[in-house]
Amino acid sequence: MIRSVRSLVLALAALLILAGCGTTAPADQGVRVALQFPPRAGYAFDADDGGLLTKLGVAEPLVGLDPQGSAVPGLATSWAREGDGRTWRFVLREGVVFHDGARLDSGAVVTALTSVLSRPTPPRSIADLGMRVEADGPGAVRVSTDAPDPVLPLRLSSGTTSVLSPAAYAAASSSGGQPSPQDTGTGPLRMTEIRGTQGATLLRHDGYWGPRAASSQVTVDYVTEPQTRELALRSGDVGFAEGLPETSRASLQADPDVTFSEYPSARTVLLQLNGSAAPFDDVRVRRAVTAALDRTALADQVLGGSAAPAADLFGPAVPYGMTTPPPDGDVPAAQALLAEAGYGPANPLRVRLWTFPNRPELPVLASAIAAQLEPAGIAVDITVGDYAAQEPELLAGRYDMFINSRSYLSDFPDPAGVLDSDYTCDGSYNIDRFCDPAFDATVAGLGALSDPAQRAEVFRAAAATLTANAVNVPLVHPQNTAAQRGVTGFTPDPLDLRPVLPTLAPTD
Template identity: 30%
Template structure:
């Protein structure tokens, strides 16, 4: 939570159910009703109509109007808004004989991932009262979700309370508090001491200790479409040959990293996305493996030669090869994995300098061209349909957290065709084409998949975690009295 704006903290407002988007997403990424309860598209795919939920109200009590949604979507068509990826030709309010609020999105060409983009937090609809009189400065967050903000102290604390503006049954969780805690050890201590009811992002070391001790909390886990990966500057001469990138991949002992650092050998990445994302996981692909001998052979095939002492490599121009890897400590495992990679590549004969900075260094290095290798954790479910995220990362020109200097017209064409819409059989073939191209060329090198681990206090029933990490699902949580029975008390939830 780095500021008030949706671009900075919208993901948190969405997780706490403060804001709403026109559409939501099911656990498998399919479009679901949000502020819009019904929607349809024209036969040519160029016009989409959305009908808003009758009686929807903002947290200041004002009615949600189609004009408010149009204003929100108009803002989201500008970068970094998600709708900047869509070929939007126009937005307009539709007249309705029955008084229902409806709007229409007009497109220059069909765009199949539009429903997914409309579930992104940057498209959330806010009340006009959220803005200063100039209409440009955001001064408060007045959403339409089941919880309203009662206290906001960026960057650490946010408190919400149930909003009963539309009537209906109240959830068991009437109030909740969110606290951002940077140190993984502190989060684990809060869970163990019962200071919080839900604690997210437990690190591997804390998990290992957790499993060896008796704790007042339980553990809930779900595999998520988040990948620890190496972003490579394929435009740099030293990394432009796919055989060099393949050699770097072959020199990575993923099972060792997953077992020793992540404490979960099942998280060793054999391709970009895990089997829990079946549309984008191809079980027939040869898996990414560890083989130093093959790695050295690929470097020789790329024209590299051993130095006179036989310990290091010279590239095709005869220059000694030294690489720099950038990463950041926002996720505590990243610097540790970076050190492991440094040692594993040293065994191949490649000296690597590890630079630990902040998360903004990788996008900055992409933009100014200075990045060689970046170790990152990339969430591919920022939009429910992963097509949109993959297009953003691997389109021509690449992306801050995606490809850099990489050229692959077949992958670009396949992603563009998926964006435009394709039948089920053709879409499956196009996805395979993308997955195979990424596995072959390795513009990013997958290292490990992620499992979200959450400590759950015994005051609440074990939650069903969101595999897309879009929501904490506060409104669905239930209190327990210790015997599994529901409690009707209006407790706070932290």
């Protein structure tokens, strides 16, 4: 009876969400999709929403990525480093037409990049570089940085550096707002309607310079609740859904009407610890938490083998990550460390653990972590809430523990950006509040390294430093999931940086 009531509630929730976005599009009008993460700030590039626009196939940067994460031509067809290595020249693709009919030229690129660079908090991919951009005739631009940057083309593959029509920036300047992607991108899909955080309507851009979008229309619904995404897929209200519940994995795989995809990701689920306040400003307490957790059990038993246990930040998806499993949980060692820090029966330790539901494995892990910490003497109060409401508190250091899912190739396929933003003293996303000048110097040294093998050695050393200091606890490296029903064309992207929607098409 409880399960029947729960199913009815989920069904009603799915109907309400989808009804708010209009009726389901018929097959001749394309496909409907349920995505798990809505725009954070009205598709603002400095809030990482440019990456979402790239995923949608609406906006494009100068540089594209192949499936391995190597730089390939995008809005620029070639690039070369000049002089002392601080300047790169990008030759623009001819014949590119914005969705509003304007044509791509160097002036449009200068306007776009200057706009995002002038934001109070520029995107991580290009922040703190002293980046400048200038036209070199109508068909090329020069991009300069204060110091030589060996991975600048990869930085300019970030969706947060995508180029919109000049009209978008003119309208934003006059209104004091953000440039709108509606009818102003260059991608294979044109955003014709924006429904806030509820969804968007995308139509095929017939003037696209590359392969045409497979569907004439893609209707996007942002559905943050994983069970509701699943129910919408099973009912046929959407033809594609991502981030499906772990508990439904087996039944989706067995459904003959569903094509289920499970694939690795360059992502780590982390138990982040607030190192700026008690109790986690004491490294002994952080190490006690690390010792108490059995990460292999979390991956194999709690998540049913849909993730690999994490021994370091990076893991086996990249050549510089740890491939050996983490140590088993050791409750006596955890109890001894807590006793050294002054915690025990006479002074019990109770902490708050926050997470969010968009990624369905996170609330499940929260309950399991609380259960594993209890024998060590740590009582845990769990809150599952909206990430947007939690983030300001996290960044201000007003939390205890937080389960986060983090792509370590966030923005572009090189982890230097995440090491800088997440772990340096002035990092913009330093939730753990870690600060070590020696670590900062190591990360800063990446600016002088162009050899991939040398960069990999620095990445290994950085991960080892984070582990030695128990800055946080890497828990698991999850598998991504997606499913299609009545839709074909999905290509998994472990990097989660490339367009997903343009290849989707109805099977009818």
